[in-house]
Amino acid sequence: xxxxxxxxxxxxxxxxxFVNFEQRKDSLSEWANKVTEMCAxxxxxxxxxxxxxxxxxxxxxxxxxxxxxxxxxxVSLFLQNRYKAKxxxxxxxxxxxxxxxxxxxxxxxxxxxxxxxxxTLPWLWLHTGLILTGFTSLIIAFSSALMYILQSAQLKxxxxxxxxxxxxxxxxxxxxxxxxxxxxxxxxxLGVLSGFFWATNMKELHEILRDPKVILSFxxxxxxxxxxSFRLSALRRGQKIAAGTVIIFVLLFITFISSQFAPTGxxxxx
Amino acid sequence: xxxxxxGLSHKTAPIEIREKLxxxxxxxxxxxxxxxxxxxxxxxVLLSTCNRTEIYGVAKDxxxxxxxxxxxxxxxxxxxxxxxxxxxxxxxxxxxxxHLFSVVSGLDSMVLGETEITGQxxxxxxxxxxxxxxxxxxxxxxxxxxxxxxxxxxxxxIGIGRVGLASIAVDLAEKIFESLxxxxxxxxxTGEISTQVAxxxxxxxxxxxxxxxxxxxxxxxxxxxLGGEAVSYEHYEQRIKxxxxxxxxxxxxxxxxxxxxxxxxxxxxxxxxxxxIDIAVPRNIDMAVEKLDNxxxxxIDDLQAIxxxxxxxxxxxxxxxxxxxxxxxxxxxxxxxxxxxxKKIAEF
Numbered sequence: 201x202x203x204x205x206x207x208x209x210x211x212x213x214x215x216x217x218f219v220n221f222e223q224r225k226d227s228l229s230e231w232a233n234k235v236t237e238m239c240a241x242x243x244x245x246x247x248x249x250x251x252x253x254x255x256x257x258x259x260x261x262x263x264x265x266x267x268x269x270x271x272x273x274x275v276s277l278f279l280q281n282r283y284k285a286k287x288x289x290x291x292x293x294x295x296x297x298x299x300x301x302x303x304x305x306x307x308x309x310x311x312x313x314x315x316x317x318x319x320t321l322p323w324l325w326l327h328t329g330l331i332l333t334g335f336t337s338l339i340i341a342f343s344s345a346l347m348y349i350l351q352s353a354q355l356k357x358x359x360x361x362x363x364x365x366x367x368x369x370x371x372x373x374x375x376x377x378x379x380x381x382x383x384x385x386x387x388x389x390l391g392v393l394s395g396f397f398w399a400t401n402m403k404e405l406h407e408i409l410r411d412p413k414v415i416l417s418f419x420x421x422x423x424x425x426x427x428x429s430f431r432l433s434a435l436r437r438g439q440k441i442a443a444g445t446v447i448i449f450v451l452l453f454i455t456f457i458s459s460q461f462a463p464t465g466x467x468x469x470x
Numbered sequence: 471x472x473x474x475x476x477g478l479s480h481k482t483a484p485i486e487i488r489e490k491l492x493x494x495x496x497x498x499x500x501x502x503x504x505x506x507x508x509x510x511x512x513x514x515v516l517l518s519t520c521n522r523t524e525i526y527g528v529a530k531d532x533x534x535x536x537x538x539x540x541x542x543x544x545x546x547x548x549x550x551x552x553x554x555x556x557x558x559x560x561x562x563x564x565x566x567x568x569h570l571f572s573v574v575s576g577l578d579s580m581v582l583g584e585t586e587i588t589g590q591x592x593x594x595x596x597x598x599x600x601x602x603x604x605x606x607x608x609x610x611x612x613x614x615x616x617x618x619x620x621x622x623x624x625x626x627x628i629g630i631g632r633v634g635l636a637s638i639a640v641d642l643a644e645k646i647f648e649s650l651x652x653x654x655x656x657x658x659x660t661g662e663i664s665t666q667v668a669x670x671x672x673x674x675x676x677x678x679x680x681x682x683x684x685x686x687x688x689x690x691x692x693x694x695x696l697g698g699e700a701v702s703y704e705h706y707e708q709r710i711k712x713x714x715x716x717x718x719x720x721x722x723x724x725x726x727x728x729x730x731x732x733x734x735x736x737x738x739x740x741x742x743x744x745x746x747i748d749i750a751v752p753r754n755i756d757m758a759v760e761k762l763d764n765x766x767x768x769x770i771d772d773l774q775a776i777x778x779x780x781x782x783x784x785x786x787x788x789x790x791x792x793x794x795x796x797x798x799x800x801x802x803x804x805x806x807x808x809x810x811x812x813k814k815i816a817e818f
Contacts, residue, residue, distance in 0.1 A: 355645065356760065358772040359779070365631065369648040370743060437741035438764040 202246050203266070203307070207300040209239035210273070214293040221290055221366055236277060236289060243270045261457070262306040264332060269299040271336035279340060283376050285368050291343035302457070323398040327391055334388030335456065338424070340380040342449040345442035348373040352439050374438070378431060381445060385424045392417050416455040423448045471810050472532040473607065475566040476539050476558060477517075477524030480580050483557035490547040491554070493518035495597065501546070502603045510538040513605040515598040515612065517573075519590050521580055526570065528607045536560055564799055567611065571795040574615040575622040576629075583628040583784045588619045606809070611802065618798045625794060628787045631780030635663060635773050636670035638780075639747055643671065643715055646743050646766060651675035656713040657696075658706060659720035660688045663749045663770070665695075667717055672696055680713065682706040683720070707731075711738045715745045718754035729758040732765060747773075 216232035247270060250263075276292035279285060347367055354364040367373075395417075399408040408414050427444040431437065478491065493501060498516045505514050511527025518524075529535040540558070544551050561569050569578070574591045576583045595612040598604050604612070623629055632638045640650070647653050654677045657668050668679055679698025682705075683689035689700035701709060710716070718727065727746075736744065741764050748755040748769040760767040 351645065355642070355766050358760075358768055359775065360642075360645075364645065367645075369645050371646065371648040438743065440763060 202242065202249075203300070204304065206239050206243050206246060207297070207304060209235060209242065210293060210297055210300060213239060214290070214297060217287065217290040217293065221287055232289070233277075236273065236293075240270065240273045240277065243273065262303055264328060265299050265303040265306065267328075268332050268335055269296045269303065271332060272296045272299070272339050275336050275340055276343070279376060279380070283368075283372055285344065285347075285372055285376050287347070287366060287368075288340075288343055288376075291346050292339065295339050295343070323394070323401065327394045327398055330387050330391030330394055332391075334384050334386070334391050335452070337380045337384030337387060338449060338452055341377055341384050341445050344373050344377040344380060345445035345449075348377055348442040349439060349446065352442075370438070377442060377445065381424075381428060381431070385421075385428050388424065389421050392421050413455060413458045416451070416458055420448060420452050420455050423451065471528060471530060471607065471806075472563050473526070473528050473566045473611065473806075474532050474536055474560065474562045475524055475526050475569055476536055476543075476560045477522060478554065478557045478559065479522035479524070479578065481578070482559060483554065487549075487554050487557055488521070488523065490549055491518075491523045491543060492520070493523060493546075495593070498594070498597055499601045502598060502601055505539075505542070506603065508538060508542070509535075510542060511535045513608040514603050515595055515608055517591060517594040519587065522573070522578075524573075526566070526608065526611075528605070532562060564803055567799045567802055568795055570611065570615050571618045571798060572792075574619045575791060575795065576619070577622075577788065577791055577795075581633050582781065583630075583633075583787075585623070585629065588616065591619075592616055607806070610805065614798065614802055618795060621798070622791050622794055626787045626790045628784055628791055630783050630787075631776070633777055633780050633784065635770075635777060636666045638773050638776050639667045639717075639768070640670045640674055642766070642768065643745055644674075646745050647714060649675065652677055653714045654680070654712050655715040655717065656680040656682065656706065656709065657692070657717045657719070658682045658703070658726070658754070659718060659750065660685070660692045661719035661721075661749060664717045664719035664747075665692060667747065667749070668692075668696055671715065676715070680706070680709050707735075710735050713744075714742070715747070717747045717749065719749040720754055722750070722754060723752055725754065725756045727755045727759070729756050729762070732756075732759040732762055736762060736765065749773075 213232050213235040216228055216235060220228035220232055247266060250266070272292055273289075273296050276289050280288040348370060350363060351367045351370055351373060354360045354367070355370070395408070395414070396405075399405045427441060427448060430444075431441045478488065480488070483491075493516055495518075498518070502514055502516060505511060505525075511525075511529045513528040515526045516524075517526065525539055527535055527539065540551060540555070543554075543558075547554070570591075572578050574588055576585060576587050579587050591612070595604070595608075595616075599609065632641045643650055643653070650671055652675075653671075655668060655671050657664050657679055660681065660683050668681075672679065679693060679696040681689040681693040681696065681698055681700050682703050683692075683700075684703045686700060686702050689702075693700040716727075720726065732744070732746075743764045743766065746755055746759065746765065746767045748767065751770060753769055755767060755769075757767070759765050
């Protein structure tokens with residue numbers, strides 16, 4: 201019930217951000233920020249309540265979505281203020297809403313955890329912690345890449361419209377995109393690597409290498425490293441890198457939810 | 471007690487008349503003292519900018535004060551009244567109140583919706599106040615007018631977009647580079663518009679200009695003016711690696727900068743964004759460069775199209791602005807009646 205209220209709160213703040221984007225009323229922006237902050241606080245309380253009720257571990261996909269959606273909002277709010285990247289929330293909130301909706305649907309199902317998880321709690325914390333923070337950072341990279349593409353298209357059109365004046369500059373977006381992409385790729389890779397060592401430790405390496413989610417994670421990771429190396433070597437910059445981030449993000453999202461739909465695999469239900 | 475304004479502006483008078491009636495800030499206190507000595511208005515504010523000279527005043531016998539004010543303007547400008555009387559506007563309540571609100575909101579400005587005038591009105595008011603030239607009525611009127619300007623700006627889109635070529639170029643550059651601080655600009659050619667654009671960029675903190683021209687002495691003059699350096703046209707490509715904004719405005723009858731050149735520059739620049747402004751006619755930069763990633767090309771027509779579009783957007787906001795102004799004028803008139811009507815009756 202509380203999570204449903206949080207979902208509607210996020211939806212309301214998205215509407216407020218959108219109307220503010222259209223009408224440029226500062227008061228609306230302030231309200232949108234207040235509603236988002238309030239919902240993020242409630243979301244945090246919700247996570248704390250889960251901790252006290254179940255000795256919280258991220259034991260299935262539902263828990264991961266609960267935490268992931270909170271991290272996206274919290275990090276986006278922080279970066280929006282830090283980089284003065286106006287309207288970052290407008291691009292991050294739809295993903296949060298999608299994840300929240302997914303969580304609401306998942307909560308209707310029985311999402312049982314693999315039984316062996318509680319025996320290896322530190323590995324679980326490390327693995328899921330790194331994957332989720334990496335995922336959050338990559339979502340911010342996706343949002344800023346989307347904004348970059350829009351702003352760049354406005355400038356290229358030579359007839360900049362209303363969006364032009366509302367979005368931040370290309371330099372701001374590039375910095376935000378590069379920072380979040382770098383952190384995201386590093387954290388996500390460390391998460392994958394920790395999973396690899398965990399599996400080795402548990403002598404389950406052969407088992408996890410047959411898991412579709414693990415294979416997809418390796419592919420996604422490799423693609424992210426490719427795009428990051430292009431950006432670092434300055435062979436490519438700007439629109440193409442941003443477009444790459446957007447495309448790979450689709451794959452990342454499929455990876456994230458794949459275990460829910462894959463018929464078999466170590467991560468099934470996670 | 472009535473509020474009136476007498477003055478002229480860019481809408482009614484040519485510059486030859488405006489400059490004769492222009493009142494520099496340092497002279498305003500003394501002139502207001504003369505007004506006071508001659509009993510021209512009981513309260514007064516002198517507003518003089520490059521586009522207008524206006525005297526706002528409050529008096530019981532407003533016609534007498536207006537007559538004396540006109541005589542004073544003749545004396546000050548050393549012109550016959552007949553030389554500028556038809557250029558003068560005299561507005562009484564409530565038009566005078568509406569006029570001030572529209573002036574302070576930038577609706578009466580040459581560049582519709584500009585904000586500089588708000589500061590100028592504020593300065594004129596503060597100067598009058600410091601010299602004890604204002605009282606209850608003008609204090610309230612001018613303080614309210616500044617709130618009206620803020621209200622108009624916040625609740626309408628009268629300030630949307632820029633409407634000057636140079637400021638549009640700066641705006642575009644700021645949407646690419648975030649800030650012009652530490653951004654290096656190169657100007658090829660020494661045309662008037664390119665100079666304006668370059669000056670606007672320097673005022674926003676752009677790094678020293680590199681000015682290149684076939685006529686090195688002209689380039690040196692402009693470079694000195696902009697605080698930059700001049701390089702001969704033959705050597706400008708050697709400096710392009712560190713340039714973020716290139717303004718081209720030569721009289722060359724053909725394209726000077728080709729796609730292959732810019733492609734090579736972009737490699738040298740590690741694909742950092744490059745903003746090209748082609749002000750020349752015929753154009754100096756090949757249009758094909760716009761297809762290159764991270765290269766943003768604008769020519770004079772593009773900049774003018776944005777000017778027209780923004781101007782039209784601002785004009786579309788006029789009705790809403792006037793609605794707000796009329797509403798505020800009504801509030802002020804109500805206050806004035808409440809404050810002074812009983813006294814009027816008593817005086818009567």
